[in-house]
Amino acid sequence: MSRRTSTLAAAGLLVLTLVAVAMLLPVPYVTMRPGPTVDALGDYDGKPVLEVEGAKTYKTDGELRLTTVSVTRADSRVSLPQAFTAYFDPKEAVVPRDLVYPENQTAEESRQENAAQMASSKLTSEAAALTAAGYEVESVVEIAAVTEDGPSDGVLEVDDVLVAIDGTKVTGTDQAVKLVSSKKPGDVITLDIRRDGKDQTVKVTSEAATDDPSKARIGVSLGTDVELPFPITNNLGESIGGPSAGLVFALALYDMLTPGALTDGATVAGTGTIDAAGAVGPIGGIQQKLAGASSAGAKVFLVPDGNCAEAAASDDFGMRLVRVETLDDAVNALEKLSDDPKATVPTCS
Structure with a gap:
C-alpha cells in the first residue's frame, strides 16, 4: 500500500470514528411524542377518574379524553439519530432542552413541579365546574x-x-x-x-x-x-403531571353534575389549562396531543384559543378543531354539536 493510500485510509478511519462518536453524543434537545389519553368520565387503574360525594350526579355517555405528551425524561439524553428521526416524524417534535427543563433541574424536581401543577389544575377545574353547574364556591x-x-x-x-x-x-x-x-x-x-x-x-x-x-x-x-360545597376525589394520581388537563376535568365534572350528556355518545378530546373563573389557557405540544386524540378515536378536539393558530397549521387528523376561550364556550359548543353534529361552532381556521 502506498504512503498516499495509507494516509487516505487513516484519514477515512478517523472521520468514521468522529462521526460514530458524534452519533453517540447527546444533543441539547428533547423529543415530544403523543402520550396516552384518559377518559375523564371513565376509570383509571380500576377506579373512577372522578368521584363526587354528597351531591346528585347524572348518567353520562361517550368519552371526554384528556390528552398528554410524552417528553424525554429530565435524566435522559437524546442522541443525534433520535433527534433526526423525531424531526422528520409529523407526530413528533424536537425542542431545545432548556425550554422544557431549566438548567440544573433534576428529574425529581421536574416530577414534583409537574405533580404540583396537576394538583392545582384539579382544584381550579373543580371550582370552575361547580360554579358553571350552579353551586356556590x-x-x-x-x-x-x-x-x-x-x-x-x-x-x-x-x-x-x-x-x-x-x-x-x-x-x-x-x-x-x-x-x-x-x-x-x-x-x-x-x-x-x-x-x-x-x-x-x-x-x-x-x-x-x-x-x-x-x-x-x-x-x-x-x-x-x-x-367546595362537597368532596370531590380525582383518582388520576401522579402518573400524569402538568396543568393541561384542567379543561377536560372541568367538563367531565360539569357533565356529571348536570342533566344530559355533553357528548351524546361521541368521543371528544381536548386540552387547556383552566382557572377557577373558567378561563382556558394555552398549553404545549398541541400537535402531539392532536395525534394522540385521533389514535383514541376522537372526532372533536377542543383547542384553547391561544393554540388555535398552531393547531390549524398542523394535521387535524380528520377531527373537528373547536376553539374555546372559557369553560362556557366548551359547554355551549358541545351542546350544539350534541344536538346537531353539523352545527356551526367556533373553530380553528
Missing part, C-alpha cells in the same frame, strides 16, 4: 407557610383558613396583609381561623416587620384556595 385566604420561631409558630398551621382579623372579615391576601401591617408591632392580634373544617379563635403577638419597623407582622405567608 367560596374563595378563601389560607396560611401557606409559617416562619420558624416567628410570632405564629405553634399557633397557626399550614392550610389554616384565615376568616377574620380583629373582627374584620378577610376577603383577599392583599387586604389581610394591610390589616396586619396597620397594627403596631407588639399588638396582640385576634385571628378567626378554620382548621380541618372547625372554626376557632387564636391570638398572635405581632413583631416589627424587617423592611419597615413601624409596621407589624405575624410571620406567615398567605395563599388563596377554594372551598
Whole structure:
C-alpha cells in the first residue's frame, strides 16, 4: 500500500470514528411524542377518574379524553439519530432542552413541579365546574407557610383558613396583609381561623416587620384556595403531571353534575389549562396531543384559543378543531354539536 493510500485510509478511519462518536453524543434537545389519553368520565387503574360525594350526579355517555405528551425524561439524553428521526416524524417534535427543563433541574424536581401543577389544575377545574353547574364556591385566604420561631409558630398551621382579623372579615391576601401591617408591632392580634373544617379563635403577638419597623407582622405567608360545597376525589394520581388537563376535568365534572350528556355518545378530546373563573389557557405540544386524540378515536378536539393558530397549521387528523376561550364556550359548543353534529361552532381556521 502506498504512503498516499495509507494516509487516505487513516484519514477515512478517523472521520468514521468522529462521526460514530458524534452519533453517540447527546444533543441539547428533547423529543415530544403523543402520550396516552384518559377518559375523564371513565376509570383509571380500576377506579373512577372522578368521584363526587354528597351531591346528585347524572348518567353520562361517550368519552371526554384528556390528552398528554410524552417528553424525554429530565435524566435522559437524546442522541443525534433520535433527534433526526423525531424531526422528520409529523407526530413528533424536537425542542431545545432548556425550554422544557431549566438548567440544573433534576428529574425529581421536574416530577414534583409537574405533580404540583396537576394538583392545582384539579382544584381550579373543580371550582370552575361547580360554579358553571350552579353551586356556590367560596374563595378563601389560607396560611401557606409559617416562619420558624416567628410570632405564629405553634399557633397557626399550614392550610389554616384565615376568616377574620380583629373582627374584620378577610376577603383577599392583599387586604389581610394591610390589616396586619396597620397594627403596631407588639399588638396582640385576634385571628378567626378554620382548621380541618372547625372554626376557632387564636391570638398572635405581632413583631416589627424587617423592611419597615413601624409596621407589624405575624410571620406567615398567605395563599388563596377554594372551598367546595362537597368532596370531590380525582383518582388520576401522579402518573400524569402538568396543568393541561384542567379543561377536560372541568367538563367531565360539569357533565356529571348536570342533566344530559355533553357528548351524546361521541368521543371528544381536548386540552387547556383552566382557572377557577373558567378561563382556558394555552398549553404545549398541541400537535402531539392532536395525534394522540385521533389514535383514541376522537372526532372533536377542543383547542384553547391561544393554540388555535398552531393547531390549524398542523394535521387535524380528520377531527373537528373547536376553539374555546372559557369553560362556557366548551359547554355551549358541545351542546350544539350534541344536538346537531353539523352545527356551526367556533373553530380553528
